[in-house]
Amino acid sequence: MHHQLKPPEAATLPRHLLEAHVVWLVRQCRSLRALRGAHARLLRLRLPRLTHAFALSKLLASCAASAPTAAAASYARSLFDQIPEPTAFCYNSLIRALATPSNPTADAFLLYRRMLRAGSPSPNSFTVAFALKACATVPALGEGRQLHSQAFRQGLEPSPYVQTGLLNLYARCEEVALAKSVFDGMAEDRNLVAWSSMIGGYSRVGMVNEALDLFRDMQAAGVNPDEVTMVSVISACAKAGALDLGRSVHAFIDRKGITVDLELSTALIDMYAKCGLIERARLVFDAMVERDTKAWSAMIVGLAMHGLAEDALAIFSRMLQLKD
DNA sequence: ATAGGGTTAG
Structure with a gap:
């Protein structure tokens, strides 16, 4: 009934109801295309000036929150x-x-x-x-x-x-000293995002010991890592070539019930490949429910690094077949 | 009046 609102009715409705309708309409939108559709419908309602500005703001905010x-x-x-x-x-x-x-x-x-x-x-x-x-x-x-x-x-x-x-x-x-000074200033407010970001920074520049130390500090501080944190931690293990550590971090992920999503799977493939366990990399790859270009590439590069050129090419062909 | 940080290969 909401969506059957017609221009003559719109002109007579109180503003809060029109705004509620706008919010409802914009919230339905799952894509830019849908957003443009909602925009067109709202235009047809010939909303009062203020409500129109409100509608444009809501469309804009939704657009900003989209991909x-x-x-x-x-x-x-x-x-x-x-x-x-x-x-x-x-x-x-x-x-x-x-x-x-x-x-x-x-x-x-x-x-x-x-x-x-x-x-x-x-x-x-x-x-x-x-x-x-x-x-x-x-x-x-x-x-x-x-x-x-x-x-x-x-x-x-x-x-x-x-x-x-x-x-x-x-x-x-890669300004880890600057990042660290902000991080140190946060003291009491260090949340999951701050910890993850700082660990990611250390991992990115190859300061793997600092990244792993911080990961321990984070747990000591009682902040529970999630799958985003673990991507950086696994990536630090990969850069360090630390197989035992990588395996124990993987066990930690399973024990804590952390979701092994697309990104974390890719990081695990990379870690196992770099640490010499190509078969474990393949197991992680095979268990994935969805794969993007980076996931396929991590697997292909891993196989190539291990001198498994034929396997790498076979995976590459599979990837191409799925593309079209 | 409405909203928000962090993730991976070579």
Whole structure:
């Protein structure tokens, strides 16, 4: 009954009901295409001006929360441009949507700067957190450092989302000393994301002992690792070529009931291959319910490293067959 | 009025 709302009815309904309808309609959308469809239907309702702005904001936020693609970014920009007086919420959503891997220029950062220059609306912790994420995606260390000092000046630095955003930015930029100083400053607020990000940073630069020590500290601090944490821990074992350790970490994963998802399976394949247990790598690969290009590649590269060229080519053919 | 951090191969 909700979806049968017609323009003549829309004009007579109270605003909160129209807004509820907008929320309901946007929440149904599972894809950009669906979002565009909802947009078209909302336009036909000829909503009052304020409700229309509300609808555009909701569409924009949903677009920003969808898969970070170039298409989502450009649709988000077009939505933003239709909003007469964008609020901080709108800016935040667009900054979030612009943080795509296919958007190598720091557009999100430029928009943040434009917001600052205009003087209004004022950025909040969401703005900084999304902008930091964009800088981490690029990655853009210089822009991220500017965000850091501005966040400090605006008193937004204490937000845990800003903290983890900074930590992650530095970790992704391989600035482990900077990442560590943010991490140390978090003291009481160190949550799962902060621990995972810091462990990931150490693992990325090959500081495997630091990564593994931190993994132990994390457990001592009573924070339970999840599958994302374990990807970095397994990757540290792979880089160290530490088979015994890798096996015991794998046993830990099973014992704790941590989900071995696509990413963790790929990390395990890589670890077993690098540590010399290609058959265990193959077992993990065979047990996977879905495989992406990285999973196939980890298996193929692993077999190739072990001199199993024919097996590698056989897997490659299987991969090609499944593609079409 | 509405929203949010972390993951892997070569």
